[in-house]
Amino acid sequence: GEADINIKIDLDKDIDLEDFFIKADVKVKRTPKEYFTLFLTFFKIGAFTFGGGYAMIPLIQKEVVDNHKWVTADDILEVIAIAESTPGPIAINAATFVGYKFGGFWGAFCATLGVVSPSFLIIVLLSSLISRFQDNKVVQYAFFGIRAGVLALIVKALINMYRKCPKSPVAYFIFAFSFIMVALLNIKAIYVLIGCALIGLAASFVAKRKEAKK
Numbered sequence: 048g049e050a051d052i053n054i055k056i057d058l059d060k061d062i063d064l065e066d067f068f069i070k071a072d073v074k075v076k077r078t079p080k081e082y083f084t085l086f087l088t089f090f091k092i093g094a095f096t097f098g099g100g101y102a103m104i105p106l107i108q109k110e111v112v113d114n115h116k117w118v119t120a121d122d123i124l125e126v127i128a129i130a131e132s133t134p135g136p137i138a139i140n141a142a143t144f145v146g147y148k149f150g151g152f153w154g155a156f157c158a159t160l161g162v163v164s165p166s167f168l169i170i171v172l173l174s175s176l177i178s179r180f181q182d183n184k185v186v187q188y189a190f191f192g193i194r195a196g197v198l199a200l201i202v203k204a205l206i207n208m209y210r211k212c213p214k215s216p217v218a219y220f221i222f223a224f225s226f227i228m229v230a231l232l233n234i235k236a237i238y239v240l241i242g243c244a245l246i247g248l249a250a251s252f253v254a255k256r257k258e259a260k261k
Contacts, residue, residue, distance in 0.1 A: 077150040082157045085149060088115065089142050089161030102200035103138045103162075105207060107145070117149045124211060132240060138162055217250040 092106050104127065111117045118126065126148075130140035139159060146158025212218060221243050228234040228242070 082150065082153060085146060085154060086157040086161040089158045090164055093162040094165035102197055102204060104204040107141055111145050118145055221246055
């Protein structure tokens with residue numbers, strides 16, 4: 048689809064969050080026009096993507112990596128990893144991190160404001176109208192179609208992320224562990240994320256010990 052993007056990464060490269068923030072272009076002087084472009088880009092992402100953060104990932108990748116080249120392909124994977132591991136919606140977190148890397152505080156401000164504004168304006172408008180049309184069959188069928196489309200977008204984002212992630216026994220174990228904990232045992236996501244982080248740290252430590260012995 049139009050939102051597809053071909054991202055090639057080094058699967059052996061660790062995500063260096065410190066490096067991500069240190070290399071942010073906070074010292075680059077951006078013009079008001081550039082900040083406005085950043086705002087409009089994320090406004091479009093927020094306005095034309097239904098289904099929340101995971102459905103937004105393909106469009107965010109297309110816009111910030113391919114069209115505007117504000118971040119690299121490796122950077123966008125780091126952004127997604129950070130956004131998933133911090134409190135708050137993934138789309139807002141991703142917008143904030145991309146904006147910060149683009150132009151520091153004001154870049155983060157413009158990107159975040161852009162991505163949340165469409166939802167805010169639409170919800171304010173719909174809240175005054177939904178009570179009048181919620182029993183309308185046409186409206187009900189329209190939302191049914193939207194939900195089906197959103198499911199397809201989320202599945203697409205899942206497939207894209209799977210293709211870009213490292214393939215190893217530890218990765219597959221973490222995937223299975225997370226699915227069982229969240230989907231079957233109904234464990235809170237925050238505890239699962241902490242557990243996955245600990246498993247990842249342990250696996251990394253063991254791998255480095257093995258390399259050191261060679």
